[in-house]
Amino acid sequence: MTSAAESHGFGIAGTGVIAALHAAAVATLPGARLAAVTDVVPGAAAAFAAARGCAAEPSLDALLARADVDVVCVCVPSGLHADVGVRAARAGKHLVVEKPIDVSLVAADRLIEAARAAGVTLTVISQHRFDPGLVELKRLLGEGALGRLLLGEASTKWYRPQAYYDSAGWRGTWALDGGSLMNQGVHYVDLLRWCMGPVTEVTAVCATQAHRIEAEDTALAILRFASGAVGTILSSTAAFPGFPQRLEVTGTDGTVIVEDGQIVCRAFGEGDAGRGPAPGTGAAADPAAVDVAAHAAQIADLLAAIDEGRAPAVSGEAGRDALEIVCAVYESARTGRTVRLGP
Numbered sequence: 001m002t003s004a005a006e007s008h009g010f011g012i013a014g015t016g017v018i019a020a021l022h023a024a025a026v027a028t029l030p031g032a033r034l035a036a037v038t039d040v041v042p043g044a045a046a047a048f049a050a051a052r053g054c055a056a057e058p059s060l061d062a063l064l065a066r067a068d069v070d071v072v073c074v075c076v077p078s079g080l081h082a083d084v085g086v087r088a089a090r091a092g093k094h095l096v097v098e099k100p101i102d103v104s105l106v107a108a109d110r111l112i113e114a115a116r117a118a119g120v121t122l123t124v125i126s127q128h129r130f131d132p133g134l135v136e137l138k139r140l141l142g143e144g145a146l147g148r149l150l151l152g153e154a155s156t157k158w159y160r161p162q163a164y165y166d167s168a169g170w171r172g173t174w175a176l177d178g179g180s181l182m183n184q185g186v187h188y189v190d191l192l193r194w195c196m197g198p199v200t201e202v203t204a205v206c207a208t209q210a211h212r213i214e215a216e217d218t219a220l221a222i223l224r225f226a227s228g229a230v231g232t233i234l235s236s237t238a239a240f241p242g243f244p245q246r247l248e249v250t251g252t253d254g255t256v257i258v259e260d261g262q263i264v265c266r267a268f269g270e271g272d273a274g275r276g277p278a279p280g281t282g283a284a285a286d287p288a289a290v291d292v293a294a295h296a297a298q299i300a301d302l303l304a305a306i307d308e309g310r311a312p313a314v315s316g317e318a319g320r321d322a323l324e325i326v327c328a329v330y331e332s333a334r335t336g337r338t339v340r341l342g343p
C-alpha cells in the first residue's frame with residue numbers, strides 16, 4: 001500500500017500524446033502534483049501547462065533545476081529516453097520512463113546505471129501489468145495453477161494508418177522508434193516475459209508491407225524459454241481494423257487467455273472452463289485511447305517504492321528484458337539466424 005505521508009512533485013519531459021495520460025494519472029494520486037512540463041517545441045509545453053495549471057519550463061535543465069520536482073516522467077520519443085533520463089537521474093530525480101526503455105540495449109544500460117549511481121528509483125512503463133486480468137493470471141501462476149508451463153503466445157494485431165506515422169517525424173524510424181514490435185507489441189512482449197520467464201532463443205521474420213516507414217509493420221517470432229517452454233510473438237500495425245491484444249499461457253494443467261487486460265478464457269483440467277468478460281477495443285485502432293487507471297497504478301507503485309525504499313514493480317531491468325527480446329527479433333529477422341540470449 002502507498003504510504004500517504006510523502007508528497008511528490010512531478011515534471012513531464014515531452015508534452016505529446018502520452019504526456020496527457022501521465023498528467024491525468026498524476027492528478028488522480030493523493031500526495032502527487034504536476035509542477036512543471038517542458039518540450040523542445042516551446043508552444044507545446046505552454047499550451048499543455050495552461051490547460052493543467054502547472055508551469056512550462058523553456059528547457060529540460062530548467063525543469064530539472066526545480067526543487068518542487070522530484071519525479072520526472074520521460075515522455076519524449078523512444079530513442080531519446082536514455083538521453084533525457086540520464087540527465088534527470090543526475091539531477092537527483094526519480095524516473096517514470098515510457099516504454100520501451102529506449103531502442104538499444106546500450107542506451108538502456110546507460111539509463112539503468114545512471115539511476116543506480118544517482119540512487120534514484122526508475123520504473124519503465126508497462127501499465128498492462130496492472131490490468132485486472134494480468135494481476136489474476138500472475139496470481140494463478142504463482143500458485144502453480146497451470147502446472148508446468150508449455151506454451152506462451154503474445155499477439156498484437158493492431159492498425160495504424162499511414163497518417164499516424166506521418167504525424168511525427170520520429171515514428172517508424174530505426175533511430176528513434178523502431179516498428180510495430182518496438183512501439184506497440186512491446187507491451188505484450190513484456191507480459192509474456194513476465195509470465196513465462198527468461199527467453200533463450202529467438203527466430204523471427206519481419207516485413208514492412210502496408211506503410212512507408214523504415215522499420216517493420218509486422219513481426220513474427222518463435223521463442224524458446226529457459227524453462228523449456230516454447231512460444232510465439234506476433235505484432236502488426238497493418239491489421240485493419242485492429243483487434244484486442246492477446247496473451248495466451250498454457251501449462252500442463254490448463255490455459256488462460258487474456259485479451260486487452262481481461263481474462264476471456266480460463267480452463268483448468270475438467271470442469272473449470274469458463275469465459276470472462278468481453279474485451280473492449282480502444283488502443284487497437286486509436287493510439288490515444290489508453291486507460292488512465294493502469295498508468296496511475298504503476299506511478300502509485302513507484303511513489304510507494306520511493307517512500308518505502310524498495311524496488312518498483314516494473315524496474316529498469318524489467319524494461320531491458322522486454323527490449324532484449326525485441327532487439328533479438330530484429331537481429332534474427334535481419335540475419336536469418338536464430339539468436340541465442342542469456343548466459
Ligand SMILES: NC(=O)c1ccc[n+]([C@@H]2O[C@H](COP(=O)([O-])OP(=O)(O)OC[C@H]3O[C@@H](n4cnc5c(N)ncnc54)[C@H](O)[C@@H]3O)[C@@H](O)[C@H]2O)c1
Pocket residue numbers: 013014015016017018019038039040041044060075076077078079080084098099100125127168183287290
Ligand atoms: N504506454 C503507452 O501505452 C504509450 C502510448 C503512447 C506512447 N507511448 C510512448 O511515449 C513516448 C512518446 O510517444 P508520443 O506518442 O507521446 O509521442 P509524441 O510525438 O506525441 O510526443 C513526444 C513529445 O516529445 C517532444 N520532444 C522531443 N524531443 C524532446 C526533448 N529532447 N525534450 C523534451 N521534449 C522533447 C516532442 O516535441 C513531442 O511533443 C514514446 O516512447 C512512446 O513509445 C506509450
